């Protein structure tokens with residue numbers, strides 16, 4: 640049986656579709672920003688190595704809520720133009736280092752206005768960082784604007800309007816993130832409708848920490864084009880059949896799911912059941928800092944620990960490009976490059 644190596648996977652051109660900006664800082668940058676901003680006391684450690692060790696504690700987060708609490712540590716540092724540009728640029732650089740050629744980065748602009756930045760300044764800073772670093776490193780980096788389940792529907796609509804206003808300079812989609820329990824996606828219907836009517840794509844976090852009803856609502860009520868996580872789909876045979884029949888892309892993030900304990904371990908993670916059922920699965924990190932993984936190591940893990948065959952892993956890589964929110968010619972070109980790299 641063919642066994643893939645990390646070197647092989649790294650050498651292939653890849654896409655990453657589910658990646659949170661505020662979960663993907665470098666520990667060294669966090670310490671540097673904390674020093675610059677006089678916020679070292681707000682950090683759980685005072686140097687990059689100890690900070691990286693402290694962040695490993697997230698492996699024992701045990702719930703989505705505990706996992707999300709870690710974002711407070713990064714967000715406090717991401718309140719200036721300079722910090723946002725730097726963090727966005729470095730994320731693109733880190734993706735380029737493992738041959739990720741296409742990236743969709745997501746974030747909620749509302750979480751970056753605590754020190755006086757306008758939403759517009761937040762957007763232009765992140766878009767500038769992505770665009771400039773993308774040009775330097777040969778990565779196409781687009782942006783997804785997230786609304787949050789716990790916020791008021793009015794704020795979600797405002798964010799959808801902000802996303803639409805930047806549709807022509809790098810925003811490709813609108814998303815809803817945050818704890819699912821008690822916060823149904825349908826409460827934000829007006830925001831989804833505004834995004835869709837203005838030609839933005841929709842991806843919604845669903846079926847992560849809540850069951851298949853959450854996926855049904857995101858797809859069938861809110862009109863999502865892709866589902867963030869979606870792993871609870873395996874618990875509903877009819878829904879799984881629908882998702883397979885319509886080839887709805889699922890943005891699966893195995894390490895994140897084990898950290899939040901929505902999957903007990905890698906061996907029992909639903910990804911192999913989804914793939915074997917014929918679902919359209921992509922593999923992502925969710926957050927590079929918190930998972931401490933690259934998309935390459937995440938793909939390897941699906942192979943060595945979750946039970947995907949080499950062919951299934953290659954299909955997941957190609958699916959990353961197929962499900963990207965870009966035009967068909969671009970997809971064909973990326974897929975051609977992937978095919979050539981696999982044959983090499």
Ligand SMILES: [Zn+2]
Nearest residue numbers: 659844867925
């Ligand atoms: Zn996510």
